[in-house]
Amino acid sequence: MLNDITIGQFFPGNSPVHRCDPRVKLVIEIAMIVTLFLAKGLVSYGLLALYLFAVIKISDIPAKMVVRGLKPVLFIIIFTAVLNIFYTPADHYLWEWKFLHISAAGLWVAFFMVVRIMLLIAGTTMLTYTTSPIELTDGLESLLGPLKRFHFPVHELSMMMSIALRFIPTLIEETEKIISAQKARGADFDSGNLLQRIRAMIPILVPLFISAFRRADELATAMECRLYRGDVGRTRMKQLRVSTVDYQAIAFSGVLFAAVIILGRGFGL
C-alpha cells in the first residue's frame, strides 16, 4: 500500500533528461501543462503523447514505473471519465436512460479528458523521476528568486520543501516499522467497525508523531551546528548552469509545443 507512493521518488541516471538543468525542466513542464490544456484533437494530443514517449525513452526510465505512477490517480481518472460520458449535453444521444445519456460528443470529451490527465500525471512523474529533490528545490528557488525583492521567503520555502521531500521515504519506512511492531503485539487493523479501526490507528500515529518531532529536533540541532542561518551569504556546491543539452531540450520542446498549439487552436485537430 505504502509502496505505491511515487511522489518525490527519484531514479538516478545519466541520461540527457537527467542531465538537464532543473530550471529548464521545470519551465518545460509548466509549458507542457499549458500546451496540454490548449490541445484539442487527436493529432495534437497524439503529438504530445509521442513527445512524452520520446522523453521516457531517452530517460531510460522503465515505462512500467511511469504506469505505476498513474495508479494512485486511477480513481480520479475513472471518475472524470464516467461523469463526462454520462453528463455531456448534446443534440443527439446514442443511448438514454432516465437522467443518464451517452452521446458521441460525450465519449470524445471523456476520452480526451482521460488522455489529458494521464499525460499530465505522467509528465510530472517524469520530472520527479529524473530530477533529484535537491535539484528540484534548487531550481525552484532560482526560478522564484525575483520574488525575494518583495521579501517573499523563497529560500526558506525551498528549504522546507527539500526537507519535506527528503523525509517522505524515511517516514514511510518508519511507519512500516511501527505497523510491523504493533502487529507483532497482536494489533488488528483490518477488522471491526469504523470507530474501532480509527482507534486501532492510535498505536501507529502516536509513535510516528513522536519520532517525527524527534527527527525535526535532531535535524534542527544538526543544522545549527553547521551554522545554518538562512539564505544570506550562502553559496552552493553545485552551481546551476544552462548547457548544450538544455538548449536542445528547449528547442525540441518549444517547437513541438508550438506545433501542438497551432494544430489544436488554429485548426482544431
Place this chain on the structure above:
Amino acid sequence: MSYILETRGLTHVYGAGTPFERKALDAVDVAVNKGEILGVIGHTGSGKSTLIQHFNGLLKPTSGEVLLDGQPIWTPEGKCPRAVRFRVGLVFQYPEYQLFEETIAKDIAFGPRNMGLSQAEIDERVAESMRLVGLSEELAGQSPFALSGGQKRRVAIAGVIAMRPDVLILDEPTAGLDPAGRDEILNEIEAYHRETGATVLIVSHSMEDIARVADRLLVMSDAHVFACGTPREVFARGEEIISIGLDIPEITKVILELRRRGFDLDPSIYTVEQAVAALRAYKEGHKC
C-alpha cells in the same frame, strides 16, 4: 523431533518486478530446538531481519514454508492466524520507538489485551513481566516517555514478554546501549529463559554478546545460512567468518594469532575463561 520452529526452502524476494528487486532469503533451511537460546548473526542485509519476520508471519514467504511445532503457520488459503504472533513474540530493533500509551502498565498490557484476556489475567501478566525485565512496581502508573532510553527498551520488551510467547525473538536488543545497559538486558533475557523455559532467538552483530548467552549460533551471509552450530563449532571456522566480513570475539582473534605463531591451541575458544584454561594446560604440557 522437538524443533519448535523450522523453515524449509524459505525464499523471500523484495520488490518483485521493480528495478529494486532483491532476494533477501534464498532457500533457507533452519531448525530451532525447543528451549534453546539461538544467536542469529549476520551483516546488515544478510537476511537475518527478514528471516525473523517470517517466524511470526509478518512476512509471507515468496516460496517455501515456515513450521511452528511441526505445523505450517500459513493456512492453504494464504492466511496466518493472529495466534501465531502471540506464540512467537518478536521484539524489533529499537523497540522503544513503538511505545504509545499514557502509562507503562497500559503499554505493556497492549499485547495481552489484544489476546482477549481477562483484566485480572492482564494485571498479573503486566506485573510479572515488569518484574522479569527489572522495572520496579512504582513505575506502573508513570508515562513511558519520561523514562531513560534503556528503561524504555525494557518496557517495550516487557510488552512482548507479557504475551508469554513460547518463542521470544529479539532483534538487536542491545543496540545503542552502554556496556552496563547491555549486560543488564542480556541478564534479563537469560533470566526470562531460565524462568519460563521459552525458546529465545537473539539477533545481533556483537559476537561478544551472542557468544555469552547463546547455546547455538546461526550465521547468515548473503541470503544464505553460512553456518549453524554450537559457538565452538562456529568459531572454529573463525577465519572463514572474518572472510565474510563478520567479527569474532576478541579472545578468539588472540588465539588465532597465537596459532599463527606456532602455538598449538584449540581454535574454537571463544571466552576468556576457556582461553585461560587452555593456556594453563599448554604451559603445563610444555613444562614436562
